[in-house]
């Protein structure tokens with residue numbers, strides 16, 4: 001089997017509400033779609049959702065890099081993922097989002113060639129009992145709201161049946177404490193609440209906030225400090241009881257190793273868009289597991305296509321314990337056919353497709369600016 005051609009598209013998906021984080025606002029997901037086709041008529045789809053403040057790449061840079069990555073792999077064996085990803089990862093140290101799109105398209109192809117859903121290809125249990133493949137995502141509440149708005153949004157999230165909330169924090173001083181206190185009091189003790197500061201605090205502010213939030217029984221604090229501040233991650237972990245999770249500090253397996261070796265974190269947030277795909281995500285999870293540390297799986301602004309790949313990975317690896325795959329809730333439309341779906345009644349419950357691969361394809365009319373890189377065969 002050889003790669004016959006790679007099609008590259010831009011994919012713009014409008015948000016219902018713009019997403020504000022301490023490091024940037026998003027009005028629209030500006031993604032890139034990749035379709036890898038073979039000489040025996042199989043194809044695999046991938047998606048990149050670049051977010052420059054974190055991943056350092058953009059739709060424009062991904063679209064351009066994709067053409068170079070395509071030229072690197074056309075005419076070659078798509079099933080030799082170790083070799084293909086070695087080539088792709090050696091081509092550039094940056095552009096992790098588009099590397100992940102190629103990676104998930106290759107895994108989609110590999111699973112289709114094996115006739116297996118992706119989770120099963122990755123070693124997940126195939127059974128007639130749907131429950132073995134159920135995962136449940138939290139829903140994120142942004143940082144732009146007042147205390148009253150945070151409470152009202154949290155209430156509506158729980159009314160939709162969710163059992164977990166991720167609250168964005170990182171306001172100055174101790175302003176975040178009132179938000180956490182108010183939603184814990186409103187929602188009662190049984191809803192899981194985690195906070196994500198997106199690097200918004202310095203060390204003293206992080207210590208003060210996390211200590212002040214102790215009575216409200218949070219699940220963990222994600223990226224309280226700057227991505228580079230590993231020394232203070234380590235100090236913070238000694239100082240507070242709340243588990244600490246790294247997100248922007250962990251892109252790949254080397255970052256994961258450094259963090260666990262330094263005793264800097266309790267949990268690691270894997271995002272395919274940071275890791276450059278499933279191939280490296282599996283290594284991060286293996287390092288975490290060896291260090292007795294759990295992983296979460298997160299997202300940027302992916303549609304259900306890239307979320308499908310992430311959900312299959314999470315189902316196949318129970319050490320990926322915390323699920324934050326909620327980006328597709330924020331879209332006005334849905335550019336995807338098949339793949340993972342959100343349960344209509346139980347908020348956050350994710351169902352996987354049982355079709356081979358990750359199960360998702362794009363609606364062609366949602367894709368723009370097609371460019372095809374073909375092998376000379």
Ligand SMILES: [Mg+2]
Pocket residue numbers: 196198222223247248269298
């Ligand atoms: Mg995060």
